[in-house]
Amino acid sequence: VNRRNRILSFSCIFFTVWVVSFSSGGAGGFLGSKVILDGAVSARAHSGMMAMAAQGRKMAVTSWNIAAINNNPFEYWITFPQNPEYEIIMGNIESFLENPGANDIPVHQVFTDEMFTRLETRMEKIGWPSVRSYWENDFKNRNIVSQFMKDKELGSKRLASMPDRVTNTINVLGQADPVCRPTVINMYDGDLSTMNQWWDAWEKFMFNDPLSIFSKEGNLSLVPYQMLKPIKKAKYPAITEVSLFS
Structure with missing residues (x-):
């Protein structure tokens, strides 16, 4: 019974810490001041769990990881009733990906031959092998x-x-805000209104300017392309030597 009570008490403490964390940072900080926790609901939940602990009642607990390593806002669908336009744009994106129709155009109409040639030139300068045959x-x-x-x-x-x-979102030493790769799937705030503007910004980001970052090897200054490493076959067995090194 004492062990069970300790577990229940720990659950109460965990819940209280979660409430404080939510209200002072994390999701609460991201969503802004409009998110206000209902104090009465929190108090009732805490009181109920303490009563369970005092009576020696059992409580089944489960948890799951709801975090995401990627920052793509179109990869996760949330509930956002304050802005109906969010539901509309997410629905439109889903419909397009499920049924692109005539818009399922060849890759080279988006990423053009000229863009590939510029990329190939950059790759040659840093000693990467040509992948033109794959293109x-x-x-x-x-x-x-x-x-x-x-x-x-x-x-x-x-x-x-x-x-x-x-390379999506890179935390940089000495500044609060991260550096984002020019793309619509992160918080990049530059002008991407045309394909040429996007490609110019992307090329510059990937190959021009070094960023100061913290890594397992210590503080490093790396250009984003230098952050790309071979994909480990042990973790992703589908990878082949051709795709790994070409």
Whole structure:
């Protein structure tokens, strides 16, 4: 009974700490001052759990990880009744991805041959091998939604998600705000109103300016492309030597 009471008491303490954390930071801080916890509800919950502990009653507890390592706002659907437009845009995005129709255009109509050539030039300067054969013979002619974004093999190999994870949002030493890769799937606040503006900003971000970051090796100054590492086959067995080193 004493052990059970200690567990229940710990649960009460955990709940109280969660309430304080929510109100002082985390989700509460992100959503702004409009989020106000109901004190009466919190008090009743705390009182109820303390009563259970005093009576020696059992309580079954479960938990799950609701965090996300990626920052893509279109990857997670939340409830946001204060802004009906959020529901509309998320529904439209889902409909487009499920049924792109005539908008399922070839990749090269979005990421153009000119953009690839500029990327290839950058890769040559830093000593990376050419991947033009993959571009010319495969990727440029794929339909961008059904054959690229929804390609399960690319997903299982993490060939798109891993580079995004590493460079999406980078915490920099000496400043409060992180540095974001120019993309619509993070909090980047620059002008991305045209494809050319996006590509110019992306290329500069990836290859020009070093960022001061903290890592397991200590404080480092790295250009974002230097943060990209080979994907570990032990963790992602779908990866092959060709896709790993080419």
